[in-house]
Amino acid sequence: MAAATLRSVLRRNRLLPLFETCHLRDRLFFSSSVDAAAVTAGGTMSPDPHFMVEYLVNSCGFSPSEAVKFSIPLALLRSTEKPDAVLNFMRSQGFDGAAIRKIISLKPTYLCYNVETNLAPKFQFLRDLGLSELDIVDVILKNNGILHYNVHRSFVPKLEMWESLLGSRELVLKHLKKTGWLFFSSVEKTLHPNLKFLRDECGIPEERLSVVLRSRPQLITNKPKSLRALVARADELGMPRQSRMFVWTLDVLQMLRKERFEAKFELMRSFGWSESEFSSAVRKAPTFLRMSLDMMRRKMEFFINAVGYTPSLIASQPTILLYSLQKRVIPRFHVTEMLKSKGLWTGQCKFAWILIMSETKFMEKFVLPHKENVPELLDIMRVAGACKRNDTLHLASEDEKGLN
Structure with a gap:
């Protein structure tokens, strides 16, 4: 019954001819000695070209349609030796079925990794950082690329860079546990060029930048071209680069699409703010732009209608909106x-x-x-x-x- 269901899914997804073609090619070009070596190496060997689909259903709990999709990058596998080893290792590290399915769905070829030379050293490295088993599961689910990185060539330089920027290992681990992008940015292509631009061209002291990055580290992970565009937007607002608010303005602008920025400007103009008053308010308290349009409207209405403040007074003291x-x-x-x-x-x-x-x-x-x-x-x-x-x-x- 299960085999019939899988075959039906394969036909529906137009993958059966592909698998049959691959199977015929394998029979023509792979010697029996290669097949025998694969079997004796461990795992199970199946002449059925759909065996990885069935494996993903039975061993991982994927639905037949999901199994078909995720089996495509695994088409060259002829044995379950490595997938078996990977699954057993992941389970031994605290990954449950749902977590394993998420990891495989993100990159099915993780099932082809060598446990001893590829996966185990990375888990050991994370343990050496002081992360618990539960922490490691959370970190990898948010940063599955860690499984792909080379520990010494990629992971260690990024760790050292972030530790330098944030000021402590504890803060790095805190962000690592709650975000999924911290270790994706290249040190050479992104982090170093951005830091050099902000420090040398914008004149922002590294210690001032560090204060913002401790709570908002994603600012430095922007592509260098995008970061320069953010600086240009801040310049247009008349924000002095020497101001302590300059970096916070960049942080707000990176979260605020231009159309949303314009919508908030139009809202404040509807209350009577001039363009210069709006720019002045942003320079004094840029984080008020993080509010939703609805909350911004409600606060303005309360200060005007209940407290009795004029719009110009609010513009001159925008911190009250925070x-x-x-x-x-x-x-x-x-x-x-x-x-x-x-x-x-x-x-x-x-x-x-x-x-x-x-x-x-x-x-x-x-x-x-x-x-x-x-x-x-x-x-x-x-x-x-x-x-x-x-x-x-x-x-x-x-x-x-x-x-x-």
């Missing part, structure tokens, strides 16, 4: 308004300064002294605290959605 609306701006505004309505606060302190205050200082100055007379203040802050805890559980706040 604070969470639900967790900071609205709760603190409600607290101060309630105190003013009860005659417990004169309102002389500007609201922008109130937003800057730490949570502890705000509680000490505006909430705790009035908790007996105005217990509602504590309720307001509890709701804000619940929002923070909820955001932590979901690993992303509302203000960070839709950055592009």
